[in-house]
């Protein structure tokens with residue numbers, strides 16, 4: 001059954017609620033669909049770092065920005081497998097491989113297909129984020145055993161052009177259509193804290209909620225301001241506005257895993273606790289995102305202990 005289409009203004013009305021009312025509503029929706037004390041763990045690996053031709057204003061991997069990230073070749077299969085085994089041993093259930101491409105060429109896709117097959121054989125769920133896909137590529141990934149494909153809408157259509165000029169919103173929707181058409185699970189979210197308005201944050205969530213069916217996984221990233229990127233000086237978002245964003249995502253995407261994504265390293269335990277209370281039930285787990293830092297696994301385990309949170313069942317456990 002398709003969800004009713006929410007307008008950005010209707011979503012913005014949720015943002016306007018008193019904080020306690022918003023969190024109560026989000027927690028109620030969360031409890032209707034999920035065990036509120038379980039959080040899913042995904043580990044990221046950058047299998048192809050840097051040198052990207054796109055101009056995404058937030059991204060340290062664009063070759064157009066003067067960041068410290070160098071253009072590296074694609075990783076070899078054994079090193080990827082070693083990282084996947086480590087992620088599995090630490091308790092992750094999903095392994096997400098990211099590449100700094102506009103999209104893969106066939107010669108790029110072949111080694112990724114081998115990685116997907118091998119990581120899947122370890123008993124992990126597999127995810128890839130490789131940029132725009134052409135016809136047939138999502139089917140090849142599905143055939144290799146890919147479970148999820150991550151491709152973000154990033155922000156509201158009205159703000160998008162301020163951040164990225166080398167590909168448009170429709171390109172992203174087309175790729176999401178190909179991913180869904182191939183029978184893959186969709187992981188699609190965005191970034192906040194880029195200077196967008198509250199109405200634009202609501203617009204992003206309205207777009208995510210309008211995907212039919214809704215994405216299985218919704219990463220909500222807080223911008224990591226990286227030196228050398230056009231957004232390095234973006235003004236910081238009120239942390240409580242971030243919590244509101246998570247809560248609104250939970251209400252509008254009731255059955256999706258909402259992932260508390262980039263930006264956790266700079267967040268206190270208390271802020272993260274509020275995000276879990278607001279309905280976040282997934283995190284990136286492991287000391288690195290793609291090129292930037294993430295909390296150490298020990299810190300996350302201690303936080304879960306303090307909050308009585310259990311990780312979603314680990315493979316082989």
Ligand code: SAM
Pocket residue numbers: 058059060098099100101102129130131132151152154190191221222223224225226262290
């Ligand atoms: N190149 C592919 C693409 O853009 O689709 C895949 C990798 S790309 C790094 C994946 C996502 O990471 C982006 O869509 C964006 O949402 C997120 N991201 C990148 N840099 C970020 C930053 N500095 N802070 C927060 N999120 C970021």
Ligand code: DTB
Pocket residue numbers: 044060061098129150152189190219220221224261262289290291292293
């Ligand atoms: C997503 O939404 N966030 C992740 C994952 N999907 C690929 C990436 C965050 C990247 C943060 C900047 C970096 O580490 O390079």
Ligand code: SF4
Pocket residue numbers: 052053054055056059060061062099100101102131
């Ligand atoms: Fe390239 Fe992806 Fe970074 Fe954009 S977000 S510059 S496409 S790696």
